[in-house]
Amino acid sequence: MANTPEVFTTDETEAQTVIEHGSAEHVEPELFGLAPFQIVAVAMTVLILIAVWKKVPGMIVGGLDNKIAAIRQQLDEAKTLRAEAEALRDEYRRKVAGAEKDAEAMLDNARREADAILAKAEDDSKAMVERRKRMAEDKIAAAEREAVEDVRNRAAAAAAEASRKLIAQKHDADADRKLADELIASL
DSSP: OTTSOOOOOSOHHHHHHHHHHTOOOOOOOOBTTBOHHHHHHHHHHHHHHHHHHTTHHHHHHHHHHHHHHHHHHHHHHHHHHHHHHHHHHHHHHHHHHHHHHHHHHHHHHHHHHHHHHHHHOHHHHHHHHHHHHHHHHHHHHHHHHHHHHHHHHHHHHHHHHHHHHHHHHHOOHHHHHHHHHHHHHHO
16 A cells, blocks of 8 residues: 555545556546636626625716815815906006006105206205105105005915915825825835
C-alpha cells in the first residue's frame, strides 16, 4: 500500500475505483447537481432580481438627482453673489466719477473766488489765492482718496463675505481630513 496514490474523495466506491485502476481522475465539485459556474450564475441572477425588485437603481438615480439639484442651487447662488458684486462695483465707479465732477466744480469755484479777491486787493490777494488753491487741491485730493478708500473697503468686505460663505458651504470635516492627508502624504 506504500505505492498507492493518495485520493481525496467523499465517496468510498470512487476511491476504490481510482486505487484499483491506478489512475486518478478529476472529480468536479457539485451542489444540487450544478457546476460552480452555474451556481455563480444563479446567484448573480438572484442578486440582480432582488436589486431591481427593491428599486436600487431608482434610489441611485434619485440620489444623483438630489446632488445635481444642490450643485445647481450653489451655482445660482454664486451667480447672484457675482451680480451683486458687479452692481456694487458699478455703483462705486459712478460715485468716483461723481466725486471727480465735484472736485472739478470745487476747483472752478476756488478759481472764481480767487479772481474776485484779486480784483479787491491786489497785494493781499496773491498770498490768499495760493493758500486757497492749495486748500482746494488738498480737499479734492482728500475727497478722492476717501472715495477710493471707501470703494476698496466695501469691495473687500463684499469679497470677504462671499468667500466666507463659499468656504463655509464647501469646506467641511471631510475636506479638512482630506487636506490633512494630502499634506501628510506630501511630506
